Amino acid sequence: MTAVAELMDYADVIERFDPVLGLEVHVELNTNTKMFCGCPNQFGGEPNTHVCPTCLGLPGSLPVVNGKAVEGAIRIGLALNCEIAQWCRFARKNYFYPDMPKNFQTSQYDEPIAFNGYLDVTLDDGEVVRVEIERAHMEEDTGKSLHVGGATGRIHGAEHSLLDYNRAGVPLIEIVTKPITGTGERAPEVARAYVTALRDLLRALNVSDVRMDQGSLRCDANVSLMAKDASEFGTRTETKNVNSLRSVERAVRYEMTRQAAVLAGGGTVTQETRHFQEADGTTSSGRTKETAEDYRYFPEPDLVPIAPSREWVEELRGTLPEMPSERRKRIQAEWELSDEELRDLFNTGAVELVQSTVDAGAKPDEARGWWVNFLSQEANSREVELAELAITPAQVARVIALINSGELTNKLAREVVRGVLGGEGEPDEVVEQRGLKVVSDDSALLAAVDEALAANPDIADKIRGGKVQAAGKIVGDVMKATKGQADAKRVRELVLERVGA
Incomplete structure (x- = not known):
């Protein structure tokens, strides 16, 4: 049984130490095919059915770069205010792990496609923090291990492991921040806000479905502590594959309190990877963290360098949508929302749905009220995403119109919506079938x-x-x-x- 780690009170941590963060976010691109072969890039499927000799690393197979993935990488780099390399290439990152069939990962090392950018992040109280971006580079995803037996689903204690290579070779963009300093007690909040802002940006670019629950957006959270009078960063840990926004904040906070207790007790922090435990918000030791030298990087001999022309880069810059930060300001002004109302609207993922409902004839406050309140509750009770509910913005707009015409009360309208969600037809059909129209005689x-x-x-x-x-x-x-x-x-x-x- 794993011993319970000693923790320092968070207020004492902030009084004695300065936190330093480094966030590495892996984004699976939504291309039709994988990064270096023609296998379908699809989530799920029967194990080992979306594979071929190339993504399985069989002898004699050769990779070919996915052009749409390169395009997605450049658009991400531009949206993050990065410089786009005029010439870059892939490298082999060598290490053994069963879910990586080639025993190396095709990635980019010292020559990333995008570098030296930033993303401005707005915290809940309106404070803006600029997060500097070190690099955004292209690589391929690994397969997936399923550890069978044991109590945790991890390799420790498992009876045996199964391997699914469907995900091996899926296009990934890894976005790496520069060290984030000076955030003090707000470090966990900044980490969550950054990943949230990055997710919203990637969704706006339509380069990924950014489903953290399915692993298409994953965050590795690096945390270290510096004594108040220190001039050098402390030893960092890397909490791997944190898969929810709330968990990013919890993982950073926990590591701060754990590392502080270690340092205050005269110990040293081990540079290692750690696993986040969703159940109790703790982290546990993984493996000793490798350095770049351990990976024996060398240029990928089977792929030619990538040299995007400046004309192409500027053409892609012209495809960038309105950035989420600017859109927030515009929506807040046009819809006359308070800061709290705006936050609720974005946190529930209802922006597009509300906009479409407005486009179908509803007023912004009416549309927002239905999606953020009643329909959000319905989504939660059904354990689905808001956009997955079986009702369209046009149908919601029709329900609102029936209320405004006096044909439905709010209470009756909720019954109509439940009928639509239950597959009973269009709003007017549900009204007729259930006999829900207001008695106006x-x-x-x-x-x-x-x-x-x-x-x-x-x-x-x-x-x-x-x-x-x-x-x-x-x-x-x-x-x-x-x-x-x-x-x-x-x-x-x-x-x-x-x-x-």
Whole structure:
């Protein structure tokens, strides 16, 4: 059983040490085929069905560079304000691991395609932190190991391991920051905000689906601590493959408190990789971290260098979409949102859905209310992404139109939406099939009002005596009698008219 690590109180960590971060984010590109062969680049599938001699590293097979992957790498570099290399090449990164069939990874070492950039990151309170980008380079993904048996799903304690090479050779872009210093107690928050901003940027570029739960966006979090009077960085650890935004923040915070306790106790931090444990927010030791010399990098002899022309680079620059930071400012101004409303809108991933609903005729506040509140709750209860719900922006806009025309109340509209989500058809069809349209015939409403007043003569007397708030009981009875299909405001007017109040 693994011993529980000693931790230092976070406030004491900040008082005694300065954190230094380095974030390495791996992005799987959404090209049709893999990086160096024609195998399909698809998530999932039966194990070892998306493979060929090239991505399996069989003798005699030769790689060919995926042009769309190069294009995606350049667009990412430009969006990150990087310089684009005029000439670069691939290298072999040599190490043995069972999920890497060639025993080397085709990557880029000292000649990345993009370098020396930055990304401005906005924290929750509006503070902007500039994160410097060291490099963004191209490489291929590894396969996937499945460790069978044991309690953790990791290799330790497993009875045996299975290997799936479907992912081997998938195009990857690794984005590496320069050391991030000066963030103090906000270091974990900065780490999360950076990965969030990077994810939003990549989504806007449409180069990846950035699904952290499926591994198409993964973060390796490097953390070290410096004593307040120190002039050199401390020894770092690298927490590998953190796969959620919340976990990035938790992993950084935990490593800060763990390393601080080690240093305060007179120990030394081991340079190693570590694994993040989702269940309790801790990290555990992995393997001693290699250096660049251990990988024996050398130029890939089977691939020619890449020399993107300046004309092509500028052509790709012209394809860049509106950057997320600028879009946030525009949307906030156009839709008149507070900072909190804007944050909720982006955190729920509802921006595109709300925009499409507005384009279909709804007002921004109405569209935002449905997607951020009710539909977000429905997505959570179904454990799916908001965009995966079985309802379109046009259908939501139609429901909103039915409310505005007085044909539906908000309560009835929620029932209509649930019907659409359940596959019962278009909103109007659900209204018809379920009989949900508002009762707008005053004669029918008056009959229900008279019945409710007759059943509650004491309440009727109170209303006549000036206690108009007592009308709420009669309104409630009428709403119940009409199965919620009456306009409560109109019912109240009829009640007061009927008793002469």
